[in-house]
Amino acid sequence: MNEDDVCSDTDEICVSSIFLEGEDINMSISHAADSIGLKEIPRYEVKIIEEDDWMKGAQESFHPVEVTEGLWVVPKWITPPDIQAMNIILNPGLAFGTGDHPTTKLCLLLLHDCIKGGEHILDYGTGTGILAIAALKFGAAFAVGVDIDSQAIASASENATLNNIEPDKLQLHLIASQTSSSCRDDWPSRVVEGENAFEIDRVTHKDKYDVVIANILLNPLLNLADQIIFSAKPGAIIGLSGILSEQVQNILQKYSLFLEGIEVSKMDDWACVSGRKRKNIDIC
Structure with missing residues (x-):
């Protein structure tokens, strides 16, 4: 999304998206417009981008980060500085x-300290x-x-x-959803594929993690609150990010009953909320 560089009209927001070749782009944009209540499909243009050029551009934008x-x-592909x-x-x-993203940096700093x-x-x-x-390092x-x-x-x-x-x-679990699928035989030994959306219940054992x-998004953080708290040991550190500073209050309202010693760290317009799981709470 770009509000400054691409669009000359400051009242507009430009959105760039990558589609598979042969996909019905008009239908996809129509669904997107309907989902946010737009009465008309926004104007758009389609450019064909060679895959190698796209990958090269992605690599060129990724630099070492201290x-x-x-x-x-x-x-x-770069020698460490x-x-x-x-x-x-x-x-x-x-x-x-x-x-490079502020939320990732905030989470790395939290892990580094705790x-x-x-x-x-x-x-x-x-x-x-x-x-x-x-964390392992x-x-x-x-x-x-x-x-x-599955690509993640x-x-x-x-x-x-x-x-x-x-x-x-390190054990990695693919939690299956309606849009994720894969072949179990393709995974390395560290990867365990979820059988269905409820597989997360078998991954997040009660009171298991320190x-x-x-680092996800606001709505998943709110929807998964019980699961996140359930998996942490009493006194465990819980870090929540992927949220804008203006969304911190939503997180505090949801998690304050479960956490003590809550701290909020911020970088640019992003935030990370952390605290310790209270010892006298019961999550079923």
């Missing part, structure tokens, strides 16, 4: 989480696996990453290998 002193996120630093090597593919060694971590919406991988003993996107799981698995994460240290991190 999250904090001594902690870098580095594309796999500081070979003595803790370098998280990534090939993002089509998944979210390159270390992990002391030996923790069990749950990463909701793992994307590229960057947070689970970082910081000293966590074991991590589980879950996502509904594939990316996270590759990135775990790039960072020499042993399969018994740290639960969820």
Whole structure:
């Protein structure tokens, strides 16, 4: 989405989207317009982009990121600027989480500060696996990453290998949904495919994790609140991000009954809410 550079009219917002070849673009845009109550389909133009050019452009936009002193996120095709630093090597593919977005940075900083060694971590919406991988590099003993996107799981698995994460240290679960499907035989040994949308119940055992991190979006954070709290040990650290600063109040209203010592960190217009699970609550 672009409000400044592409559109000369400041009252307009330009949206760019990638479609599969042969897809009915007019129908897709019509559905999108209907979903937000537009009476007319917005004007649009279609450009054919070669896949190699798109991938090259994506790679050129991904540069090494210094999250904090001594902690870098580095594309796999670039030599780390500081070979003595803790370098998280990534090939993002089509998944979210390159270390450049403020919410990813906020979550990395939270994990950097709270992990002391030996923790069990749950990463909701793992994307590229960057947070689970970082947690293990910081000293966590074991991590589980879950996502509904098969491309994210594939990316996270590759990135775990790039960072020499042993399969018994990181387990990745594809949580099946109406739009996610895959072939079980294609997955590496660290990946466990969900059988249905309720598979998450078998991944998030009650009171299992010392740290639960969820860098997703506002509505999933609200809808999954019981599940997120359920999986954390009493006293566990819970980090919630993927939200704008203006949405923090929604999170506080939902989670304040479950968390104590709540803190809010912000970067640009984005925020991360964290706290410890209260010891005297009962989630069924």
